[in-house]
Amino acid sequence: MNSNMRHFHFIKALLKAGALSLLVLTSGLRADQKNLHQVQDLDYGVSLFHFYQQNYFSAITDLLVADHYQRIKSEDKNPYLLLGGLYLSYHLHNKSSEVLQGLLDDEETNISNEIRDRAWYLLAKDYFRNNLFSDAKKALLKISDTLNQEDEEEKLYLLNTVYLKEQDVNKAKEVLDEFSDESIWKVYAKYNTASFLVQTEEGADEGHRLFDEISSIQSENPEKLIIQDKASLALGYLSLKNEDSEAALEYFNNIRIDGTETNKALLGLGWARYREKEFAKAIIPWMSLASKTASELTVQEALISIPYAFEKMRIDEQAMLQYELAIHSYKYQLSETLQLHKFIKSPDFIKQLSAGNLGNESMPVESVIKKINPLMTTYLLSLMTSDEFQEAVSTYQQVKHLKYRLDHWKSGVPALQMILQEKRKTYKNKLAKTMGDSNLGKVETLSKRKDKLERELGEIESKEAFLELVTDDEVVQLELLKDNNKRLKALRGSGEDITEQENKQRLLNGLLTWKIKTEYPIRIWAAKKELIQLSRAVADMKKSMISLKSSWTSAPQDFSQFDRRIANKEKQIQNLSKKVQKAVVRQEKHLRSMTLHALKLHRNQIKLYHDRALFAKARLYDSLMAVK
Amino acid sequence: MKTIITMCAVLGILFSHTLYAEEAEETSEKKDTTSAISRNIQNLKNEVLELNRDLFILEEDLLFSANTQVSVFLSVDVDTLFTLDSVQLKLDDKIVSNYLYTDRELKALNQGGVQKLYIGNLTTGEHELTAFFIGQGPSKRNFKRATTKVIDKSDSAKYVELKIVGNSSKEQPDFVVKVWE
Numbered sequence: 001m002n003s004n005m006r007h008f009h010f011i012k013a014l015l016k017a018g019a020l021s022l023l024v025l026t027s028g029l030r031a032d033q034k035n036l037h038q039v040q041d042l043d044y045g046v047s048l049f050h051f052y053q054q055n056y057f058s059a060i061t062d063l064l065v066a067d068h069y070q071r072i073k074s075e076d077k078n079p080y081l082l083l084g085g086l087y088l089s090y091h092l093h094n095k096s097s098e099v100l101q102g103l104l105d106d107e108e109t110n111i112s113n114e115i116r117d118r119a120w121y122l123l124a125k126d127y128f129r130n131n132l133f134s135d136a137k138k139a140l141l142k143i144s145d146t147l148n149q150e151d152e153e154e155k156l157y158l159l160n161t162v163y164l165k166e167q168d169v170n171k172a173k174e175v176l177d178e179f180s181d182e183s184i185w186k187v188y189a190k191y192n193t194a195s196f197l198v199q200t201e202e203g204a205d206e207g208h209r210l211f212d213e214i215s216s217i218q219s220e221n222p223e224k225l226i227i228q229d230k231a232s233l234a235l236g237y238l239s240l241k242n243e244d245s246e247a248a249l250e251y252f253n254n255i256r257i258d259g260t261e262t263n264k265a266l267l268g269l270g271w272a273r274y275r276e277k278e279f280a281k282a283i284i285p286w287m288s289l290a291s292k293t294a295s296e297l298t299v300q301e302a303l304i305s306i307p308y309a310f311e312k313m314r315i316d317e318q319a320m321l322q323y324e325l326a327i328h329s330y331k332y333q334l335s336e337t338l339q340l341h342k343f344i345k346s347p348d349f350i351k352q353l354s355a356g357n358l359g360n361e362s363m364p365v366e367s368v369i370k371k372i373n374p375l376m377t378t379y380l381l382s383l384m385t386s387d388e389f390q391e392a393v394s395t396y397q398q399v400k401h402l403k404y405r406l407d408h409w410k411s412g413v414p415a416l417q418m419i420l421q422e423k424r425k426t427y428k429n430k431l432a433k434t435m436g437d438s439n440l441g442k443v444e445t446l447s448k449r450k451d452k453l454e455r456e457l458g459e460i461e462s463k464e465a466f467l468e469l470v471t472d473d474e475v476v477q478l479e480l481l482k483d484n485n486k487r488l489k490a491l492r493g494s495g496e497d498i499t500e501q502e503n504k505q506r507l508l509n510g511l512l513t514w515k516i517k518t519e520y521p522i523r524i525w526a527a528k529k530e531l532i533q534l535s536r537a538v539a540d541m542k543k544s545m546i547s548l549k550s551s552w553t554s555a556p557q558d559f560s561q562f563d564r565r566i567a568n569k570e571k572q573i574q575n576l577s578k579k580v581q582k583a584v585v586r587q588e589k590h591l592r593s594m595t596l597h598a599l600k601l602h603r604n605q606i607k608l609y610h611d612r613a614l615f616a617k618a619r620l621y622d623s624l625m626a627v628k
Numbered sequence: 629m630k631t632i633i634t635m636c637a638v639l640g641i642l643f644s645h646t647l648y649a650e651e652a653e654e655t656s657e658k659k660d661t662t663s664a665i666s667r668n669i670q671n672l673k674n675e676v677l678e679l680n681r682d683l684f685i686l687e688e689d690l691l692f693s694a695n696t697q698v699s700v701f702l703s704v705d706v707d708t709l710f711t712l713d714s715v716q717l718k719l720d721d722k723i724v725s726n727y728l729y730t731d732r733e734l735k736a737l738n739q740g741g742v743q744k745l746y747i748g749n750l751t752t753g754e755h756e757l758t759a760f761f762i763g764q765g766p767s768k769r770n771f772k773r774a775t776t777k778v779i780d781k782s783d784s785a786k787y788v789e790l791k792i793v794g795n796s797s798k799e800q801p802d803f804v805v806k807v808w809e
Binding site (some may be wrong): 042044046048049050051052053057060061064065067068073090091092093094096374395399403405406409412416419420423562565566569572573576579582583586590617 | 658663666668669670672673674676677678679680682683684685686687688689690691699701703732733735736737739740741742743744758785789808
């Protein structure tokens with residue numbers, strides 16, 4: 001979890017009751033996998049490309065498609081770790097745990113300790129998010145020592161939180177010793193432990209001590225400064241509770257004047273002075289508070305506390321005036337919240353929560369919330385910064401994105417059908433032409449000729465009929481020698497001396513026969529080699545023929561399969577579109593009712609202050625009249 | 629009395645998880661409904677994901693059969709020497725892709741992501757692939773560079789990776805085309 005994300009969650013946590021609960025939203029997949037892709041991992045890299053843009057839907061799809069074609073050949077099962085993490089990021093918890101557990105349970109593949117640890121770490125986060133704290137603890141305890149520093153610290157934070165959830169404060173305290181000194185996670189864990197302890201009788205002192213440690217941290221880190229303020233605030237109110245106004249004042253004064261806890265500190269400061277009966281001094285921080293955004297709980301509280309302090313000082317006219325100002329402010333807020341009520345019930349509310357571009361699957365919720373009606377941020381800031389609301393908005397956008405995807409495919413199906421139709425037509429034409437080609441008949445003739453040559457060569461070899469392998473020149477030469485023989489025979493009968501010619505004829509005959517015989521092994525080898533090449537060529541031609549014939553016969557079947565697949569998917573798209581549409585409506589209703597509920601609570605609170613101010617004003621008026 | 633109530637209210641904000649019985653009941657009911665909705669949404673998301681996967685596979689089977697398929701990927705190994713604005717891809721002198729990058733995409737590439745730039749079909753034999761990289765080079769100078777590679781398409785799918793890598797000795801990026809079978 002990066003610093004911004006943690007800060008964001010922290011701000012949210014501040015507006016919540018109780019301990020600092022940091023939701024672990026990120027999957028724990030990290031950018032430190034940079035440039036790990038190798039030859040066979042291009043598709044893995046493509047999935048990462050989408051993951052880094054928080055396009056989880058696309059990243060998962062890419063990985064699933066690559067898995068279908070078995071394109072990712074890494075032996076270390078990284079793709080499953082990535083897939084598990086992606087499911088976790090996309091809030092598909094069942095799938096996430098299924099994939100990660102599958103990876104861990106697979107005994108056939110030896111996975112490295114590093115991958116095993118990361119799988120346990122992701123699985124723990126998954127359980128944690130689902131409030132399965134016992135399972136989360138088991139998973140966290142299985143992790144060995146291969147996590148990087150940041151993840152190791154987060155693991156300890158989760159473990160500390162799990163122990164606190166299980167009321168095992170001793171174990172939670174032990175975990176605190178395992179953090180590195182500078183760890184921000186340690187500060188969070190320490191705060192949570194302190195919050196837990198101060199609520200118990202036996203641990204109150206230790207909780208106090210832990211808060212003290214946090215409040216005295218020397219750091220410039222803005223995140224730590226916020227927790228520091230929060231700890232000082234807790235100590236301030238604890239001191240007030242223990243009737244130690246002096247200590248309370250000190251703690252409240254430690255809080256920064258421009259922090260997130262300033263308003264609560266100003267309120268506390270007033271009450272600490274009030275407890276010491278220093279009413280005039282109590283009014284100062286409350287007046288400063290009253291000049292701030294009136295819709296905040298602390299400001300509303302201050303508005304009604306100011307006249308009460310004036311009453312205590314017996315400055316009744318000023319008290320009356322301040323009651324009137326408070327009543328006016330509450331009335332104004334009630335009127336504005338009524339407008340807000342109308343807005344939430346209008347279609348504009350949902351429109352403003354929709355992402356501008358539905359094709360954009362990773363619109364940050366914060367950017368949507370920023371553009372919403374300002375009355376929402378004035379009166380319902382705590383709701384809008386709550387995990388529940390942000391998750392509901394994010395889910396709404398995801399469902400709308402599903403709708404967008406289905407609509408995209410719905411319009412794409414006719415195109416697929418048309419392409420198939422064209423392919424079918426083209427294929428048929430091409431195959432018909434190819435199959436009608438007269439050259440195809442020659443393949444069979446060629447094959448027969450090859451068989452004949454094979455037989456002939458076999459006979460030559462078995463009979464060593466070397467004369468069968470003579471060259472064309474040698475044939476001519478043999479014929480010439482044969483003719484010469486005939487002529488010499490005729491001359492011999494005429495009584496001429498042809499001894500020299502006969503010797504030459506014998507020599508030439510011998511030479512040629514010697515050459516033919518000695519070259520026979522080479523010639524038979526060359527002939528065999530050529531025959532092998534011919535056999536291969538004929539085999540390839542036959543293979544092509546078989547392939548062509550098979551295409552011819554299987555093509556209609558393939559096309560029918562495509563027809564069926566397209567029809568099947570079209571039906572699925574239609575069914576799912578209906579379901580998604582229902583989910584969109586349901587989620588809109590959920591968002592609206594959640595917001596209206598929060599508004600109702602807020603309005604009730606304002607009404608309560610309003611009624612109390614009215615009552616106090618009436619009481620003061622009566623007492624003044626009685627005096628007169 | 630008022631002081632105590634106020635203090636309790638503020639302390640309540642800080643530490644207490646206690647809810648009134650009525651509110652608690654309502655919240656628990658609300659949680660049940662929320663988790664039912666959440667389960668429903670999870671199932672739906674998974675169903676659409678699976679359908680989306682099947683449709684991509686169907687599309688690929690239909691349009692890009694294994695023996696003609698060619699895919700071009702883009703990866704970046706360095707982010708200091710070159711900031712990519714756009715890539716134009718030509719196959720046999722025909723433009724098949726023009727891509728303009730967003731900041732988010734560049735960040736994803738620099739983190740190690742790989743972009744699938746193009747998928748198409750090619751006949752067997754030799755084909756010329758040319759990629760034009762447009763962006764900003766060292767010292768923020770406009771930079772345009774092209775790289776060409778003749779790829780020999782066999783009867784199996786071809787994967788081409790365009791890599792932008794740093795060359796510290798030249799203080800310039802190199803553009804490499806790698807062909808995987």
